[in-house]
Amino acid sequence: MKGIIHIFEIVIVALVMFIALFQFTYIPRMEADWPRTKLYLEGWDILFTLDENGVNWLDPSEVQSEIRDILNKTNIQFGVKVKGVPPSGISVGCICSSSEMTTLQSILTNLNLNGESIRFDVSRIRPSNISFSHRHDVIFLWDYDIGAHRAEILNFLEEGKGIVEVRDLTSGDIDPVQSDIFGLVWNNSLNPNTNNIFFTSSTATPESYTVYKYFHHIPNSSGQTYPKPYYFQNFLSSGERVWQKDNDTKRIAMMQENSGTPACIINHGISGGFGRTAWLSGLDSLEEDERVLIKSLILWAAGDEFDVVESDILTDIAKLSFFKVLDQDMYQPIEIELTLGYLY
Numbered sequence: 001m002k003g004i005i006h007i008f009e010i011v012i013v014a015l016v017m018f019i020a021l022f023q024f025t026y027i028p029r030m031e032a033d034w035p036r037t038k039l040y041l042e043g044w045d046i047l048f049t050l051d052e053n054g055v056n057w058l059d060p061s062e063v064q065s066e067i068r069d070i071l072n073k074t075n076i077q078f079g080v081k082v083k084g085v086p087p088s089g090i091s092v093g094c095i096c097s098s099s100e101m102t103t104l105q106s107i108l109t110n111l112n113l114n115g116e117s118i119r120f121d122v123s124r125i126r127p128s129n130i131s132f133s134h135r136h137d138v139i140f141l142w143d144y145d146i147g148a149h150r151a152e153i154l155n156f157l158e159e160g161k162g163i164v165e166v167r168d169l170t171s172g173d174i175d176p177v178q179s180d181i182f183g184l185v186w187n188n189s190l191n192p193n194t195n196n197i198f199f200t201s202s203t204a205t206p207e208s209y210t211v212y213k214y215f216h217h218i219p220n221s222s223g224q225t226y227p228k229p230y231y232f233q234n235f236l237s238s239g240e241r242v243w244q245k246d247n248d249t250k251r252i253a254m255m256q257e258n259s260g261t262p263a264c265i266i267n268h269g270i271s272g273g274f275g276r277t278a279w280l281s282g283l284d285s286l287e288e289d290e291r292v293l294i295k296s297l298i299l300w301a302a303g304d305e306f307d308v309v310e311s312d313i314l315t316d317i318a319k320l321s322f323f324k325v326l327d328q329d330m331y332q333p334i335e336i337e338l339t340l341g342y343l344y
Contacts, residue, residue: 059308083334090120092120092137094124138298141164157274159274182267185245187242196233196256200255208266214295232263
C-alpha cells in the first residue's frame with residue numbers, strides 16, 4: 001500500500017513540474033521596437049538641432065533642404081506640419097462680379113507675417129452658378145444669397161474650410177444658412193447709431209482675438225500697421241440688427257460703441273467640429289482700414305495650420321512635436337510636428 005502511495009506522489013510531482021515547464025515555455029518574449037525607438041531619437045535630434053541653428057520653420061524650402069541633408073543616404077521619409085499659423089498658400093473663391101473680383105484681388109496682396117510668406121490665389125465664382133469647390137480654402141462673397149446651398153456649404157466646411165461674407169442683412173435675410181452656419185439672428189431690441197466700431201476681442205477669446213491680432217499686424221498699402229486700440233468709422237446700416245444666435249458674445253468680434261450692435265460675428269466648429277465662417281456688415285467705400293480688415297478675416301477663415309513639407313509616408317512610425325513662440329512681428333505660439341517613417 002505504501003508503495004502505491006509513493007508511486008502516486010511521484011506521478012503528481014512529475015505532473016506539476018510538467019505543467020510549470022509548459023507555462024514558462026509560453027511566456028511571451030519582450031521584444032524591443034528598435035526601429036521605432038531609433039526614429040524617435042533621430043526625430044528629436046532633428047528638431048532640437050534645427051531649432052538651435054535658427055531654422056525658419058515657416059519656410060518650406062529651407063526646412064525641406066535642412067532635413068534632407070540630415071537624412072541623406074537613409075531610407076527615412078518625413079513630413080513637417082506647423083499649427084498656430086495660417087496656411088502659406090490660400091486659395092480664395094470669390095462669389096462676385098468681374099469688378100468685385102478685381103477689388104478683392106487688389107485687397108489680397110501677398111504678405112510676410114512673422115517670418116511666414118503668405119500668398120493668395122483668387123478665382124471668380126459666377127453668381128449665376130454658385131458652387132463651393134473643395135479646391136478653395138475660403139469662399140468670399142459680397143451681397144449674394146447662398147441660402148439654397150446649405151448642404152453643399154456644410155460639406156465644404158466639414159473639410160476644414162472657411163466662408164467670409166460682407167453684406168448688409170435685413171430680417172428677411174436670416175434664413176437657415178445665416179442662422180445655423182453663420183450663427184446669426186435678428187434682434188429688434190438693438191438700436192444702431194452712427195458711433196464708431198471697435199474690436200471686442202481679448203486673449204480670453206482666442207478665435208476673435210486672432211482676427212484682431214492679424215488686423216494690427218498686417219501692413220496697409222503704405223506699409224504701416226494700425227495702432228491699438230483702433231476705431232473704425234461706422235459702417236453699419238441704420239436698420240441692421242443682427243445678433244449672435246446663442247448670445248455667445250465671444251463670437252462677436254466687432255461692435256458699435258454704446259449701442260452694442262454687432263458689426264462682425266464669427267463662427268467655428270460648424271460642421272462635424274470643423275469649418276469657420278465670418279459675417280461682416282456691408283462696406284460701401286472700402287477705406288484702407290476696411291481692406292485690411294477683410295484680409296484679416298480671410299486669413300483667419302483659412303485656418304491655423306499647414307504642411308510645411310507634405311508627408312508621403314504610407315505608415316508613419318514616429319510623430320513628434322514641440323512648442324515655441326514666434327515674435328518677429330507679433331506674439332504667436334506655434335506647434336511644430338515632425339512625422340517620420342521608413343521608405344522600405
